[in-house]
Amino acid sequence: MEAMLHITTLHYLVLGAALFLLGVIGVLTRRNVVIVLMSIELILNAVNLNLVAFSRYWQGIHGSTALHGQVFAIFIITDAAAEAAVGLGILIAFFRNKETVNVDEVNLLKW
Amino acid sequence: MNPPVGTPFFFYLLSATVLIGGVLVITRKNAVHSALALITALLAQAGLYLMLYAPFVAGVQIILYAGGIMVLFLFVIMLISIERSQKERQFNKQWLVGIAAAAALGGLFIAVYTKGKSLFPEGSLTYAEAGNTQGVADLLYSQHSGIYMFAFEIASLLLLVAIIGAVVMAKKRI
Numbered sequence: 001m002e003a004m005l006h007i008t009t010l011h012y013l014v015l016g017a018a019l020f021l022l023g024v025i026g027v028l029t030r031r032n033v034v035i036v037l038m039s040i041e042l043i044l045n046a047v048n049l050n051l052v053a054f055s056r057y058w059q060g061i062h063g064s065t066a067l068h069g070q071v072f073a074i075f076i077i078t079d080a081a082a083e084a085a086v087g088l089g090i091l092i093a094f095f096r097n098k099e100t101v102n103v104d105e106v107n108l109l110k111w
Numbered sequence: 112m113n114p115p116v117g118t119p120f121f122f123y124l125l126s127a128t129v130l131i132g133g134v135l136v137i138t139r140k141n142a143v144h145s146a147l148a149l150i151t152a153l154l155a156q157a158g159l160y161l162m163l164y165a166p167f168v169a170g171v172q173i174i175l176y177a178g179g180i181m182v183l184f185l186f187v188i189m190l191i192s193i194e195r196s197q198k199e200r201q202f203n204k205q206w207l208v209g210i211a212a213a214a215a216l217g218g219l220f221i222a223v224y225t226k227g228k229s230l231f232p233e234g235s236l237t238y239a240e241a242g243n244t245q246g247v248a249d250l251l252y253s254q255h256s257g258i259y260m261f262a263f264e265i266a267s268l269l270l271l272v273a274i275i276g277a278v279v280m281a282k283k284r285i
Contacts, residue, residue, distance in 0.1 A: 005119050006119075007118055007119055007122045007162075008231060009231045010224065010228060010231050011122065012159070012163070013224060014224060015126050015129065015130070015159075017217070017220040017224070018130060018133075019129060019130070019133055020216075020220075021213050021216060021217050021220070022130070022133040022134060022136070022137055023133070023137075024209075024212070024213045024216060025137055025209060025210060025213045026136065026137035028205065028206075028208075028209025028210075028212060028213065029137075029202045029203060029205070029206040029209040029210065030137060030201065030202065030203070031196075031199065031200065031201060031202065031203045032142060032196050032201070034142045034145075034146075034184065034187065034188055034191075035136070035137065035139075035142055035145050037184070038136050038145055038146065038149050038184065039136065039137060041149065041176075041180070042133055042136060042137075042149070042152070045152075045153065045156055045176075048156075048168075048172075049156060049159065052159075052160055052163050052165050052168055053163060055163070055165065056163045056164060056165070057231070059164075064242075064243075064246065065246050065249070067243070067246045067247050067250055068250065070165050070167065070168050070243075070247055071247055071250050071251060071259050073165075073168050074167075074168060074171060074247070074251075075259075075262065075266055077168075077171055077172070077175055077176065078266045078269065078270065079266075079269070080176070080180060081175060081179065081180055081270070081273070082269050082270055082272070082273035083273075084180045084183055084184070085183065085273045085274070085276070085277040086273050086276045086277055086280065088183060088184070088187045088277070088281075089276065089277040089278075089279075089280030089281040090280050091187060091191070092187065092190065092191070092280065092281045093280050093281060095190075095191045096283065100195065100196070101191055101193075101196050102196065102199060103203065104203055
């Protein structure tokens with residue numbers, strides 16, 4: 001009970017790990033490309049949560065100007081924006097050619 | 112400074128929202144429902160950032176993720192027809208292997224966090240509230256302590272490449 005009531009860095013890390021696993025399950029098992037891309041967003045958000053939690057921990061040691069984790073989180077959000085734009089562009093091109101959003105139909109490079 | 116009130120309650124409330132949203136994202140048939148669940152999860156995560164004293168990241172999360180990227184997702188969902196994909200099987204043939212792989216990864220996480228628990232101090236975190244946005248900007252832009260200035264320039268180049276790539280991919284005839 002004591003461990004439940006004091007929110008430490010580890011609580012945030014466990015939440016991040018759970019969110020990461022949800023994203024991994026979504027990427028590995030879903031067939032709809034849109035939902036696979038959303039699962040990738042879940043994974044990126046799990047990493048962001050870890051980075052901000054570590055930044056908080058680091059601030060407790062090095063003072064409130066040690067914001068490196070938050071800067072990294074902002075970089076990852078930038079990456080997510082770029083990835084979403086390119087991924088959805090690929091998805092539109094794929095849908096135009098195949099008339100489906102099913103990942104299993106993406107088999108042009110399969111031998 | 113007064114300590115914040117009800118921290119564990121809000122942590123568990125927001126965590127539950129994030130996790131339920133995540134589960135809904137990967138289980139819903141309709142992609143629009145998945146997107147709405149993901150928006151809920153992202154907003155709850157912005158609340159968690161506020162609890163971690165990261166107001167700037169929380170604002171960026173709301174404006175850019177929930178407001179920008181998810182709108183892009185919803186646009187694309189409405190461009191492609193979702194009726195057909197709803198009638199198909201939702202999970203692929205490797206779903207058992209996928210869940211086994213995720214379980215193995217989860218076991219790894221549990222092992223690491225139980226072994227590495229001593230690395231993190233016991234007790235609640237300290238309250239360090241200072242100029243957060245200014246600190247982030249100092250790290251990004253400042254002449255003396257801006258150690259991420261080069262990475263920032265690279266990020267802008269990445270965004271340029273992404274813009275060009277998205278236009279090239281999505282356009283029918285260049």
